[in-house]
Amino acid sequence: MDQSISEPIYYDNASTTKVDERVLQEMLPFFSQFYGNASSSHKYGEIASKAIAKSRAQVATLLKCFEDELIFTSGATESINLALKGYVEANSHRGNHIITVQTEHKAVLNTCEYLENKGVEVTYLDVDENGLISLNELNSAIKETTLLVSIMFVNNETGVIQPISEIGKITKRREVAFFCDATQAVGKIEIDFHLSGIDMLCFSGHKIKGPKGVGVLVKREHIEVTPLIHGGGQEKGLRGGTYNTPLIVGLGKACELLKAEFSLNREAAISKKRDLERYFEATKIGKVNFKSVATTPYILSITLNNYEADEFLMLKSKEFLASTGSACSSRYINSSHVLAAQKIPDIKKVIRISID
Template identity: 40%
Template sequence: MTESHIIYMDNAATTPVRQEVVDAMIPYMRENFGNPSSLYDIAKINREAVALARSRVARALNAEDKEIYFTSCGTESDNWAIKGTAFANRDKGKHIITSAIEHHAVLYTCQWLEKQGFEVTYLPVDEFGMVNPKDVEAAIRPDTVLITIMFANNEIGTIQPIAEIGKIAREHNVLFHTDAVQAAGHVPIDVKAMNIDMLSISGHKFNGPKGTGVLYIGKRVKLDSLMHGGDQERKRRAGTENVAGIVGIGLALELSVKEMDATTKRLDALRKRLVDGLLTIPKSRLNGHPTKRLPNNVNVIFEYIEGESILLMLNRRGICASTGSACNSASLEPSHVLTACGIPHEVVHGSLRLTLGEMNTQEDVDIVIDAVKDIVQKLRNMSPLTPDELRKY
């Protein structure tokens, strides 16, 4: 199989780095290799490059430059925001509020904190994976130190009412963090207007390099450091800066925000075509909110078959997809996101996630629709669970 035959529809897992971003990064791997913390001229060049990237990220989020901190990934940013807030504010309380459908970078961090004596409230979601802001407010206690609710879900694409939750958190003087790894570069984000205190992003989700992340930390936030060592990132996050990666994530986010309207319009049309085609398959359903969702996300369940089998057969045809989060792809457990939406375990296993990106075309969508239709029918014909009316002999 050659690259030209591949149809890549797993952009929620990762994206290819844009050529403009690669071109911008290369000088900082070769001639401009200096450590930004040093005093000589080539170090100054790199300090200025980091400062430019910081400004680019800040503008994209409507933040101030000094509120932007570079990390290694979204997982580090989530861990820093949650653990750092928890330990820095223990004198106020040990209660945290999150949702049942968070990425495992958040859920596992909260579970670890429970072992350290913290209490965590895991809010339920409705059938579309939506958190009710009233539930958030009802869960707040005098000892609540943090609310962490993801901006958009990585499996089903549902976009949460972040501005409403942020307003509630601010009114109750509780810090609010959002994991925006899937949202950044794809939907508008304004940390000031939305009353967001901390926000995590990851570069490889919007055509930037892997191994790059950002944590926005608002000025009112009291936060312990997660990484200790040198004085980098204004003494809050130690470790020599990944200058090339920082340059890459800054430019990639700037370009994604600049092109967002046009990209959203194109992806919305492709998504609608893909959803309409897949839902002609009997006993199928769309997961996530029908309208309040990421423009590139399609998550569909086909009853009586296993999603992993669909993936293997799609792969043989050069089509890349997933059943959910790439970070948990080896697990045989049913999706915690879909089960939280009230979908029975035996049905959850038939899920397929297709996430569109810059490389996808209408022709790709039509090829995928035909391939999925054929594969679902073949798998149903082999399954002893399939009702006779869904078989073809």
Template identity: 70%
Template sequence: MIDPIYYDNASTTKVDHRVIKEMLPYFSELYGNASSQHEFGKIAKKAIEKSRRQVSSLLNCFEDEIIFTSGATESINLALKGFVEANSCKGNHIITVKTEHKAVLNTCEYLETKGIEVTYLDVDKNGLIDLEDLKTSIQENTFLICIMWVNNETGIIQPIKEIGKIAQSTNITFFSDATQAIGKIPVDLQEIYVDMLCFSGHKLYGPKGIGVLYKKPEIEITPLIHGGGQEKGLRGGTYNSPLIIGLGKACEIAKSEFKENFLSLKTKKEELEKHFTANAIGIVNFKDIETAPHILSITLNNFEADEFLMMKSKEFLASTGSACNSEIIQQSHVLNALKIKNAEKVLRISF
């Protein structure tokens, strides 16, 4: 039996064998608690700080700006809820986008129950926000802008650099969910103004259950998890040494192999675009704008996406939308916001 080709990497990637090798000793040999003062603890803490350097090197930021979490969802909750609680004196209005990940949208909906006002920006047919809409949405009480870097269902890249300039010029904190951007497209935090940013390890060949919140030192947030004071008091709990170390190695590999990976992803995407078009299987969405090299959105000609995937299940594995919504049978909120016709025929392929 031939295994099907895995085309659902936007939902999760396998763990790189080099990452596993790096992690293994910290499960059974170097198993010390990184908060302990004895030798085993110091070894684990040293490895964690190495991981912090590897992550900061990939992002081109400072080591003390990296906070380890359990993943992007926790990072989003920490960034949004933590910022709101710590900065209530500065405002109570957040601007975000209708096509954000559910982790952002559901957190914003929760914050609305706590008295926070939220503006949900529309997007155009290409999934992009209108920068003028962003500007006109800013109020005197706006204290946070929250906009995803790369959309997880469509691969659409928002104009983050321009958004950052608007946030900086108006002295508004800017947070971006960069989960689908890190390791896939250039992200240099010395060139782009972002105050907070998050991503997950399992999207770039690292382990599940580990993620990052990047935060500038001057941005104050209140912790969600109180405990032993780990992560500068912002995320209590015993350090998950193996996963943190695995994430660091994945980031090191992502940086060292970025150029070849980018070209490989782009080539695969172009080849599959040609295949779907030449064989009249489907139409490539967002063909006329820049999208991330690892996500391909196709509207099928003759089948609904679920039906097509069932037919082709022995050949390849892909998705009809975000895997985070897989247990809820409903049409994608992203495709709804884009007003895409025949949304039930849209297939997401990710490399």
């Protein structure tokens, strides 16, 4: 391979991130040296069990929650399924209505569709041109049979931040549970789980420079969910199966690093985003979207002036790698549900740049 050829800059971190070298080094011994089952009573099992306990503490410190409120899963998608299906099933005696938003991740929308097929009533809130819900509409949508509200923290395609604390106040006042997909927020926005008004929260390790295949559902103690996976009683019986110790260790280390380097990372992202905005606008290649509302500094949405997104990204592929939207649906950009719900013109011309 010709080492003189420089690699393109990777700007698709909202899809997945490179594992931090320090995270990798923390994980490696648990593949081949300390490979015991964390549920075993011997020395190797105890080492693995202590490593998982350390990771639980690292995640809890980042999110300002209690360690026993964490359920380790395979990622945000499983966590979403456990939160929505599990809560509805455990609380079906109280009602059969949930509320979500048209611009949620497909993991939420497809789970809601499944629940609708099981007889659950689902209300899908509209958003304005900036992707924000109306708090009045949310309040009006809640009724006696409402069990749960599911609204994401940061949109994965646009970077727009929903008014989470205000949503939490409404759900608390109306005595319904609040689930939040915080996959694009954890480590990028300061989160205090107990002050947020959120009852359940999820994220994935691979979005925060940790490994793929591991994630978390944070659940307040009084929130009851029915498990999706039954097994040996791991995670208080809420998620059976042998602990994937190396991945959990990696997740914990990634959270520790995010906590320690939060301000430094955020300042760097703000600077990069500002430079990118200037580049696209000064060259008149594209227009920056959502400048009038709060967005994460890690995601930048651009509407191109003279190119369709796929064409532009192919043209620039030797310089940088970005995407046309969510990695789960980027091949179907013509029907991006997020951009369509916001009535964004020229959907085919929108690209997403996501910074590490």
